[in-house]
Amino acid sequence: MTAPTLIFGWGNPSRGDDALGPLFVEHFTALAARHPEWGEVECLTDFQLQVEHALDLQGRRRVLFVDASLDAPAPCALARVQPARDASFTTHAMSPQAVLKVYADIDGGEPPPCWLLAIRGERFELGEDLSAAARQSLQAALQLAADWVDCE
């Protein structure tokens, strides 16, 4: 049976703060295991968000996308996302809004309620470790996500 709650983080673990998405998923998987009252939570990760991830949304009650961001206010920001066709499909990675639009086109219906948790990152160079600021932001993001699971 499909878990009603999906946490989907993406990024390249070898590119400095771009690892925030996969690292978040790793930490949140452990956190969810200690909170059975949250119900079944599935945590997925990938290098990039792509068309096929629209299918990961099927059968969910709620979805939390998690990504590193240069634009987000520190430490992180949580916002609802809606389906929208944008230009991101021409790049290697799609936006959550574009993935929701693909879901709507394929499924013919409204996607489940989705939020984007954008964690502030500073450095994204190949081979770099996570920055000290990103480590702090990650902890704040985990707390915010725990509150989201409790409340939404």
Added chain:
Amino acid sequence: MSFELETAISPEKLRRVAIDPVSRVEGHGKVTILLDDDNKVHQVRLHIVEFRGFEKFIQGRPYWEVPVMVQRLCGICPVSHHLAASKALDMMLGVKQLTPTAEKVRRLMHYGQILQSHALHFFHLASPDLLFGFGSDMAQRNIVGVVAAHPEIAKKGVLLRKFGQEVIRMTAGKRVHGTGSVPGGVNKSLAPEERAALLKDIYQMVAWSRDAVGMIRQLFEQNLAEYNAFGRFRSAGMCLVRSDGAMDLYHGGLRARDVEGKTLFDHFDYGRYWDVIAEDVKPWSYMKFPFFKSLGAEDGSYRVGPLTRVTQCDSIPTPLADMERQEFMAYDGGSVTGATLGYHWARMIEMLHAAENIKDLLHDDDIIGHDLIATGERQERGVGVIEAPRGTLIHHYRVDENDLVIRANLIVSTTHNNQAMNTAVREVAKQYLDGVEITEGLLNHIEIAIRAFDPCLSCATHALGQMPLEVAIVGADGTVIDAATRDHRGLTRELS
């Protein structure tokens, strides 16, 4: 040595048009076209503009790290590198025969890779051109456009790819950059619940793969003259075949045929591939140009991949794919077997073959076995060859007495196809661009010719230290003051 339209006589007098980057291919490349005032085409080149250097930095690493390291060459076909490296290191360890479980789990992983890669290429990258037209609206000509206009087709493509990725995840441990194959065998087999989960969906995947063959056949039927003529040229070819001549994408001997279809070598032991293949370099490309030694650099280029494999094998050892192969070979008197766009049809036949193979392997109890590793008598070197989604992939390593890699040579599928891709884009340039006003839609025709080969440009870049290089010092008035050229033979300096 130079091919037609490879090098213009007076490039400084010509106008330059660039397609940069080439889109809907893996990796980064560009095409440059030189035209005169009447838009007559004088030069066309496919350039690979990124650089990897894996062959160099593998050196000094322990051999057991290699099957995992080499996957970083590419995010699209890491499994192929994972398996080719493992096969090379099997040979280095003296393992002549894997355990039945190890061989079948590796094959399952490989067919999962073929399925997901072919689905990705056909539905995500190629189908927008085929469904909407070569010169159609650029805003629609992409996978999201396919999703909007043909949601059922797009959904099948996405689910086929996802299934292939699940096969990879369960056999290799991860969807991308797994660790399942190790020198001498595998480190995991399939769990019974994993097998059951895949069995639940595999029959649907076989049916959808068959639908995909029908779809590309229908597209050919509707556009036969254009598809057959598009970028058409005659080429030699090379692929692995099984001992009975049947298609085998995991293991076999090398078979090569010239442009007339005459056999150059057959069931050749790939452990001595250098006896039949050499590589040329050109100063304008990071990618090598392999050729058959017996024919020489000028006449010895060849192509690899689905079109070559489907046309050069004697049969396909799964019934539905073999039936489709026979229909493909006979269609319109065999005309499509020489078409550049015939790659798409052949690719879908292979996807069906991969799905049928996965079905058969899932019914084989060996895939849940526990005998995972074989051993043998240690050798100094190993060569592993596999038919990757894009064609023949060669990994070659030498390992010293401290278990460190001291030499590595990789010849990837896209490198074999280098000359063929350049020839195809020159043919398209002659057919569509010569003497006309160039538009985005016309330039897309060039990209369609490249996409037919499904190139993986990331994988195909040159080894460090052998990279050809041109440096020119240009004065303020544009005159070349000094120039130096380095090629694989050393440094040649020329003062202009």
